[in-house]
Each structure stands twice: as C-alpha cells, then as structure tokens.
Amino acid sequence: MSESDLPVPSIPNARDAVRALRPSQIREVANAGFGVDDVLPFWFGESDRVTPSFIRDSASAALAAGATFYTHNLGIAPLRAALARYVGELHGPTSPDHVAVTSAGVNALMLAAQLVVGAGDRVVAVTPLWPNLVEIPKILGAHVETVALRYGERGWQLDIERLLAALTPDTRMLLINSPNNPTGWVMSRDEQRTVLAHCRRHGIWLVADEVYERLYYADADPGASGTHSRTAPSFLDLAGRDERVICVNSFSKAWLMTGWRLGWIVAPATLMDDLGKLVEYNTSCAPAFVQQAAITAVEQGERFTQELVLDLKASRDHLVRALSAVPGVDVKAPLGAMYLFFSMPGASRSLELCKAMVREVGLGVAPGSAFGPQGEGFVRWCYACDTARLDAGVERLKQFLAQRAAP
Template sequence: MSEREWEFAERVGRVEPSATVAVGNKASKLKEQGVDVVDLSVGEPDFPTPARIRETGRQAIADGHTTYTSSNGIPKLREAVSKCLKGKGVPCGPENVVVTPGAKQALFETMQALVDEGDEVVLLDPAWVSYEAIAKIAGADLTRVDLGQHGFALEPALDDLAAAVSDETTMLVVNSPSNPTGAVFSADAMKGVRDLAVEHDVTVVADEIYDRITYDAEALSLASFDGMAERTVTINGFSKAYSMTGWRLGYLAAPEPLIEQVSKVHSHSVTCAANFVQHAGVEALQSVETEVAEMVAAFEQRREIVVDLLADQGKMIPKPEGAFYAMIPTDEGPTDDMEWCDRAIEDAHVAAVPGSAFNAPGYARISYAASEERLKDGFARLANEDLI
C-alpha cells in the first residue's frame, strides 16, 4: 500500500495516549513473552462480577433484551439510579439521568455539552489522566491546583483553589474518593467548593466512581450541599464498586436543561448503553450489598499491607481513605518517576503508573486491587531493586 501524508485534527494533537493504558500494554507484552509481571498499574478489581449480576445479564439476553433502548437508558435503571442518589441527599428523578457506556463516556459528553474553545476548566492535582485529555479535546484551557503539598487533602488547599476559580471559570472537576491518591474530601472541603461554585456561578463535575469504596471516611455527594444541585453534574458507574469494568456501564445525573443538551451528544455518538447490560445494572444497585462489602473489606486489608510494607522501607505516605490506590514517592531512588516506573517494570517486573501522568511528578501510583500475595511479592521485588 502506498504511503500518504495525513493531516490530523488539531483536537487530537492536543492529547497524549493514556499513560495507564500504555503501562498496561507494556505489562501485557512482557506477560506474552512469559515474564511473571506483578501488575499494580490497573484500576480494576481482581474480583469477578457478582454472580447475581452475571446471571441477570445472561437472563436478559435470553429474554431478548438485545435491541436498542431509549437513548437515555431503560426506565428501571434510571429510576434505580435516582433512588440511589436520593439516598445520598441528591435531589434527582429519572428525568435527570443519562445512562452511558461507562463513566468515562458520561464525562466526555458533559465536557462536550458545556465546554467551548478557550473555556477554563480547573483540575485538582493529582488528577485522573483522562480529565486533561477530555477537556483538551473539548478545547478547554486548564488551570491546575496542587494538592500534593497538602498531603493530597483539599481542605488545606481551599485558599489555592479560591485563587484559581473566578467568574471566568467554566468548570471545576472534583473527584472524591480520588484516583490516584485515595483521598476522600471532608465536609468542610466540600462546603468550600460549594461556596466558590455559588459565588462564581461555576459548574462542578463530581466524579464519584469510587464512592462505595471507602475505609476511614464518608464519601459525600457535592450535589447534596445547599446550592449545588442546580450546578453539579454527578458522574458514577458500575466498574469499580461492582467489579463490572468490561460491562461498560455508567451514568451522569444533572439538571434537566443540561440533560437535554447532553442527550444530543449521547444520541449522535453511542445511541444508548447495551440493553442487557442495563438490566444487569439494575440488579447491581438492588441486590449485591454483601458482595460489595466483602470487596471493600478486602481492599481495606490490602491498604494496610501496602502502608505497612512502605513503612518498613522508611516511606511514610498519607493513608488512602478510599478507592484502591496509593502514591509512592520516588525521590529516594531515581528522582524521575518515569525512570522509576521503567526500572520497576524492566528490572523488578512490577508495573506501576508514573505520577507525571496525573500531574504529580516524583510519585508512582500503584493499585492494590491485587491479591495480598501478589502485593507482597511486588513490594519485595521493588525492595530488591532498591526502588523502595
């Protein structure tokens, strides 16, 4: 085939490939070569999807739920989502919900509906890798607030946030519990966000994908605070709490004027989430509390192992209060976190994600959504290579 010179859209050139996916691909390639890799890079529970969810999905296929659905989602799922959000103090009806193929799609549609070229989007660093990419695809200019100097907590950084947010700000993204830090923001921190959002009439995207996975703190919904329901887009999904990563199911909840506009993007891109998967989502919200509690208990135990293993090596980190990630300082080995992660996978055969991917240089993110045995093995390998 003859070669031709391609000209690509400027919006694609604004973004880099996902660093987390790149690390996962590198780990997969080594595994294909027969290398035993301890993969601590992936944000995926190592538990199977609960049996009742799997069975509901199978039955939904058998019952013929393999057609298109209404674009915004089947009524039963939107009703179940709204009931769940009401239980957290968020005023929400089924008409306020759009069901999407994964929470990432919900974020993408929200940005497309609200952000114009040159609009300011404020991120709290360290920030999940795709916030920047999705915002840049929408044409946003980014302003970043560093929480790293405050132990990844938001409350002591509220003055910094106040200096960043203005009447010119279009959107603020808040992720609690946080990927990559595991921080859970306090009620006072959320009130501080509320005060700034109301003062400057800013839309807040509340990414609550890890809200069911907490240990020492309660995950609060921003839309439940006075004055926030009319200016908050709540994004959540089923991948983490219900171990449904491959099912690709998420949702957003927002005021109806925004739902109307998001629905345009939704209908012209993905049409709808998979029919039978939506039925499985209803089952997830209604009947697997025991399985969720068991997973969270396991993650909490693994968190303790990670914190203790690091302490044994003289590395003290803020204890994650939610999600299943920890940020490891790389400054006592290679100062470059990219170099640290390259050495980790090449020499120790342990996969981790460079902190630079989250705008947090000097750290590496590890996921403890892996068995206790693999965690201990991975940290022993890192210690043997003088990486911790």
C-alpha cells in the same frame, strides 16, 4: 499538466487539539511488560476479581430473553428509576428525570464536558488527576488550568484558598475527582460547602467525578465508631438537583464491572433533552442486557459492596504497613479509592523508573507523571487484590531497590 506539476498533498494529520493530547503513560509502562515473564501488574485501576456471579447471571438471563435491541438514549426507565432510588438513599431525594445512563463513566465525563464547555472556555481541575479528566476539555478546545494537592505529614491535602483564587468569574467549569485517582484524597464536607458556595456566586459549572464514592474508609468498620458512612462526602449531599452541578458515576468500582462499560450522570433536568442528543451522536445508547444487569447490581449488590470496601481497607492497611518498612519509601494511608500514591528512590523520573521495574523485576506500577506534572516524584500502586500478591510485589520492590543500591 504532468504529474510532477501536481501539488504535493499535505500530511493527513488529526487536528492540533487532538495531536496535543497526552498519551497514556500507564499504557506505556504496561506495553514495556509485553514479553516479560511473570509480571505482577498493579498499574491499572481495577480489581483482580471478576464481576460477582449474581450480576453476570442477570446479564446472561437478559441475553437469553433477547435484550439485544436499541434502548432510550438516556437509559431504560427501570434502571433510571433504580439509580434514582439508590442515589436518593445515599444523598437525598432524586428523580429519574435527573438521571441518565451512559456507556461507561469516562463517556459520562465526556458528555458532561460537551454539555457545558466549548472552545476558548477556561476550566480548572484539581490534580494530580487521572489524565482523561484533564484532556477531555482540551479535545473541545478549552483551556485547562490546574490546582495541585499538597503532600505532607497528613498525606494529600487541598489548599482551599489557592483553589478559590483560581476560580475566577471567567471560569466555565471546575473538575473535582473525590475520592481521588491517584492519591486517594477525599474532599471534606466543609471544603465542598465552601467550593460550592463560590461556584454558585460566580455561575461556575461544577463537574464532580465521584466514581470512587463507595470506596471510602474513614469509618469502614462500623464497630470502630458505632456509625458507618456508606459513601464519601458528595456534592449531591449539598446541591439542589437543578443547580450547575453534574455528578458522574460508574458501575466499574463498587460492583467490579470495569469491562461492562456502564456509568451514569446526575444533572439538572433542564439538561436532559440536550444530553439525549449528545448520547445519540456519541453512542446512541448503552446495551440493553448490560443495563438489565445493572438493575440487579443496584438493587441486590449492597452487601457485596460493603464487603468489598472492608476487603479493600484490609488490603490498603496491609500494603501501607509493608511499604512503610521499605527504606526510602514514604507512604500514607488515604481515605478513599483503591490506590497508594507514594514516593520512593528514583521516582523523580517516574516513567523511567516504572519501566525499569517492569524489565528488571517484573513489578508493574503506574508512574506519577501519568497524572500530570504534579504527580512526578510518586508512583501509584493499585491494591485491589489479595495480600499474598501484594506481598510478592513488595518483595520485588525490595529486590529492585537492593539491585540499584549495590555497587
């Protein structure tokens, strides 16, 4: 047989479910900024401040002490115990047997989905939503349906009846992110109670992404109301620890540890052995020295977190005032997270708009379409920075709109 008679090899592609995943439009906008001088980046979900020194020093000490070896799949026992105490103080008694440490919050979301979702399963997600949550079940072959928040005079709100109607008995899993990225919407206690009862009735797994739970502003100033809530409403306040509820959290937001890639899961104890197997076949374990620093964050970081929330609330209020004065901008102050998700002229084609703002005035914000079709018409601005930088960004937005309006 000659070479010409050999079969032509097929193109080496990934499987269809992976090829169909949405690429990150936030990254697409950021890539448009490469080579552009003096870009003000508000597109990513992280503060411009470094992790506080007491946490960094703890990691350095752990490295110096030789904490460089493998650890337990579910996390070192002292960290699981510290997290159980921390969760218990916020949401009621929690045992270390219900806590697992993961290599980042997004890894926790993937593990949670792998635990309960398979090919052909039906998943419901409340959107607009950080794309990872919607795409993760698709990697596993699940079918994802969405229920959109509605935007109005009171900002972003949930149509609870529409959500309940979507949660049919054949639904395997519900995904809720509150406080929400990108909108800042916070699910109320009554809404959580209603949804939890419905999921119990139909045996639906509820996966709650609560990584922004500490970034909550309903009463962030204790002197304003006489009381102070340290956290947004959580499903952990209502659900027993051995129900079909998996809560995902992260060290990234409350302690400014985005680059450390460490998260945790609170889940039924009956899942832990199987979760340990999944961790083994994904990452094996989180780094030992990072886990040691995380103990310091949990045990010594409360004052830092509360001060961070006050700073973020001040930045939020400052940016809302500044943007509200820009003609054509419609913005509402959200109750949680670290973003404003607002409409402006040209946002009906938000990806194109955001790329143009980067090129023309060096302003980097995230397109609403990055968070699903329900986000189109809006842009996301991360306000986790000082007010001087926010003011500079607003001036560039005004310049951009003036240039577009000029004949």
